[in-house]
Amino acid sequence: MNKNKNSFSEETPLIKQYNNIKDKYTEDTILLFQVGDFYETFGQDAVRCSKILNIVLTKRSNIPLAGFPYHSLNNYLPKLIQSGHRVAICDQLEEPQKGKNIVKRGVIELVTPGIAINEKILQKKSNNFLASIYVYKQKLGFSLLDISTGEFFLSEDNQFNILQYLKHFNPSEILFQRKEKNFFNQFLKDKYYTFLMEDWIFNYSFAYEKLITHFQTNSLKGFGIDDLKLGIIASGVILSYLHETQHYKIKHISTIRRIKKEEHMWIDDFTFRNLEIFRSLNKEGVSLIDILDKTITPMGSRLLKHWILFPLRNILHIQKRHDIVQELFSNSFIHKCIIKRLKEISDIERMISKIAIGKISPRELIALHKSLTAIVKIQKKILGQGSKKLVEVVNTFQNCNDISKHIIQTIHTDSPHSIEKGNVIMKGVSKELDEIRHLYFSKKEYLEKLCSVEQLNTGIQNLKIGYNNVIGYYFEIRTSKKYKIPSYWIRKQTLTNSERYITEELKNYEFQILNAEQKILSLEKEIFYNLINQLLKHINPLQKNAKIIAELDVLCSFSTIALENNYVKPEINHSFQLYIKEGRHPVIERQFQSKTSYIPNDIILNKTDQQIMIITGPNMSGKSAILRQTAIIILMTHIGSFVPATYVKMGLVDKIFSRVGASDNISLGESTFMVEMNETANILNNISKRSFLILDEIGRGTSTYDGISIAWSIIEFLHGNSFRPITLFATHYHELNKMSSFFERIKNYHFYVKKINENIIFMRKLIDGGSEHSFGIHVAKISGMPIKIIHRAKEVLKTINKKNIWNDHISQQQHKAFFLSKKIINYFNQLEINHLTPVDALVKIREIKNLLDES
Structure with a gap:
């Protein structure tokens, strides 16, 4: 460890001890140093703590000090960890003794952001890696x-x-x-x-x-x-x-x-961000996880995130999830029963870690018992219904009945949160504990009986027993009755009108009582930690059951959202096609007040005749939405969820790539266009035959003709690439519509806009054919742009259109020639590779001659 820079030169015994411990840890580690009933911090640690915890910073002998009560650790520790600090907790390891200047201290725990187990530090629905x-x-x-x-x-x-x-x-x-x-x-x-x-x-x-x-x-x-x-x-x-x-x-x-990367669909961070899977680009917006997460348990919520991060590529496993969701979807009775029992199940995964670490509380053990009981009820209910796939799942549950029984026979159901508060262990678990408890809790009856015996022996009718911290239990009588005192009484205190005495029996009983409370706590702790040691032997079955419950929870969540939002079971196979009938965007649909407000659209993609869809249309028409919703439907299918559509059939997808929207990375000196090109390059360098691409406004970050050229080249590359990835390409470059004339697997689509006089209505319906207009000026008008600017924009647009070098005549001739030249090269390749017979070769040569004549 690094030598600490903040050691203090004025070393009292306490500060010397502090320095010796502090020097073992790195400079960014905050040392919480127990001094009596407080955790104290010194020097730079005190300055940090004062700011982070909003506590008073003081000074003693020019040393900054800041502290908080010992029992408030769980309130302050999370704030220190969440601020990005490591915290060493240094406790007093012995009771202060008279004549001893310094008590023994040592670090009992080093807490860092990555290994925290405190509930107030951890997020229930997220892992802490x-x-x-x-x-x-x-x-x-x-x-x-x-x-x-x-x-x-x-x-x-x-x-x-x-x-x-x-x-x-x-x-x-x-x-x-x-x-x-x-x-x-x-x-x-x-x-x-x-x-x-x-x-x-x-x-x-x-x-x-x-x-x-x-x-x-x-x-x-x-x-x-x-x-x-x-x-x-x-x-x-x-x-x-x-x-x-x-x-x-x-x-x-x-x-x-x-x-195992090969077992899961690959989705890069750009795509997760662009599709707004875990967080909306708008701070107040809704993300996909907000729609999908109807889980009941923290375990289920964490597993759902893992499934989304790593969608499956094994068709059988995907179909198994779909089948279970279908069974839950079709059987509302079993669906509701499982949800009811899931609400009785606590975070078993994190309870197991607390068992291993030895920091589980009595109350949490009772929660574990209730969770195991609920699992048994789920298992019985599903077995009674005969749902085939669900039965397969619950048959994998491990038998934990002995664990559950051991807990409930040992721990009180109304146990406190801390073992230190006592009254945790059930009666009958320990004979010794029961006897000491009886002694302790029957002290009133015992003292009353002893007082009655002494009244008979002495004849003092108003005799009473009292207690204080100085002399303990005592008999108290009026001074006028002291002549009746027997010889075996021992005087302890004389007051104005009374005197106090003890007897050997009373003193012995007091000793038993005073030790009973400590003995009870000691025995309860011993029994409690013996129980934890027994539970340690059953960690594996507990973990397996927690995993199964988490899976059931996620699948129930999928069933719930399917019922609530009218989702359908998708079909998935080994083909290379994608057919979505009346697909919808799950997030946008939720944000509409009425589900009928969202206009559904069809998507058909394959590698034979419609590999690439070029989608045009004005802003706000729905281009970006349909790109995102298609990718989301594919993702939802591969995690085992039902999807927002009326019918979906698709081949397996191994990678989803997206390039959507504009962003920059100023800190690394990257412009918006550079970021766009970086992300696009990553896509083009990593595509496979089962990839799905959504590309939105490629080339918009540079000049118009550069942008068109780049976009054209990218589409051409995707079309000619041997992998032929299925692609949705949204653009405002209407010039790209011409590509469908030259490339057989490129098709044009656009979002229909109805124009009435000078007004436009977005129909948000995807139809065949390319659009000739972006209606950007109309959108600007709707936004409230000054009318003078609108009129001037129209004039400029007319001028630009007249001078557009991408006019139909030139571009058609150029691209036709280009397309024919590519065919000619193809023929030559065939001649070279296939070693054709002379007759076949002659036929090919004639075809080439005809193409050359045509070009």
């Missing part, structure tokens, strides 16, 4: 861990893809090797909280040993990750970091999975 990156030449090892759920992933890939993963998972903290500081500064600075680790930790043998020791295996082959050396290094670094931050109780991290 710690990431690790290992840079090796042009390749990166990558690993992710959510300590609150036990999810552990690894991968290795190129720089671009790993940075995409970072954006997808949005980790709270990234571990990085110190020597790669330049990489960190270039790509990650100010975007993520990053902790630089010592270089020697990034070692394959060291990491491999860490992993097999943790998982108690001889190798990593059983996890299917042994070929990912860079990923293994990144994963080993995470385990090292957990140990360094004093997290040793991590049995809930029971497996590690590789991120």
